[in-house]
Amino acid sequence: MHLPIFTAAFSAVLIASAGLSGAGAQEGSVQNVIVAPAVADRFVDQVEALGTTFANESVTITANVSDKVAEILFEDGQQVEQDQILVLLRRDEQRAELEAAEAVLAERRTAYNRASELERRQYTATAQLEERRAAMREAEANRDGAKARLDDREIRAPFEGVVGLRNISPGTLVTPGSVITTLDDLDPIKLDFTVPAAYLSNIQPGLAIVATTTALPDREFRGTVRSVATQVDRVTRSITARAFIPNEDHALKPGLLMTVRLLKNPRDAIMIPEEALVPSGTQTFVFVIDRDDNKAERREIETGGRRPGAVEVVSGLERGELIVTHGTMQVRDG
Template identity: 45%
Template structure:
């Protein structure tokens, strides 16, 4: 039996150039018809409604954000320096006190008696000095007796002053205006040296410490304004400014510590609170558009630009963006100040279309307001 090699049918097709060419022409024709059909469909559709925005030239700052911890501007813990019992407590929990106000009085009865005795001795020696001085003036006493009595008077005065100074250890007063903490002692309690009695914090101005990467050192300076917010008071913004910049950079974290002063007139803030800090460095002039106008494609960014001279015909324009902030983005290149771009409806328009312009948003007119106006017509 004679065997013939099998030749598949596709080899016949592959060997027929004219058939392949006809298939290619047919495919190209079908593609062209499809494109023409789509273009015709687009042409029959009404122009898409859009809302536009102008490229604004404004003062722009790149906010620096950080987390910080609050400390009182002045904060101390009053403690005893002597051993004795409490006889007076002149404050309540959380009370505002003034500088010099007596807070706690310890039993100083014995020391007061010693002071009275010392003052009596001082008076006695002063009288003795006066008598000796009168005698010496009439040459009835030696000059040495006067000097001895003067020395004894000075000694008695010094002892009385020392006792009076020790009496201050029995009186705990507020060294500055502030708010006291909890009262953890009672009348009659025995206190000892070093025992904590009450805390006192100056809260009208707070210190806010936070860390920033060293790359921001060039933008930091004393007096730089900032705002701080807290989860406890989400609707309040607390104003402050940078007071001190740390003199060293942490070699591990590569960060620098910054201390700011924050006004606290309502006394809402407390030491130890966590704050979200936003600094505003020196501003610069920048081109800005709404963030909704940006159409990202991979690593590139585009906008639909409206040509006002050609009935608002749209064109696909690539742009280079810079910094962002809530609702806005900085344009580095690709647009000029005053240009018109599509801010709402970017997904509806196509290259070369002339969309229906519903309005131009600005500082006083938002997209939502323009849409409400269109719905009410």
């Protein structure tokens, strides 16, 4: 559910009333003030943190064997499917070995089937059948080994994702561990961030977040906490959480620094403009306008959370009551 971070503008009304008297003005003089209604709105508490993005899955594509590159079948930045062939190494020798191994297997399978039929008719000994079975299994193992060596010459994508920049060219001699390219699954993208351990009870899987980055200043990214680390850092007394953010357009890249706002305790709240507050010591007051006679009542309220330009009222006001937002210094109770 979308939880608005910034409330809509409070509608303002200009009121002129003889009942609003200034502290230093003559009794009964008219004072003009601006008022606005207390409105009901959705509100969430926020905790800010810094985090770093990571690919959902990430791997460095390397070769398993030593050979020369025969063909490159991907472009830089291309979206590829799981098991898609990315690079072919020279494999003529391995293909010939596989064909030879398959021919031997076919011959030994035929010999085994013949021996099995003769054994069924009791024309040959069981021991000879077992020899044929062992020979056939040996040929199957040789065939499988030849196929594996051929497959090593086909470098495939282990999962769906986006390939990075290639580091090879056709004819390049690669060896085990030679970096060919990278592969990243960018949707969704992971966001790891740390928060003080004091917030441990609030950071739970499913908690909504909003993240921003200076690299994309005009966008907000919404996601949810997926998991929380099992240990608190003993030095910083903080804990790491991981959120997942949908990233269909791949705008977010691994390694970005992001500001994270954790959205907890969503609720319906009474909101008023921040300018309406009249602090006095440890207490907070507002001037409430009586709609019948336009008299001002100085009323104590209890405030809750805040967001830019607005304050949550926990108690002391009802939805729709008019309060003075500008001109509070000119107004007194009654």
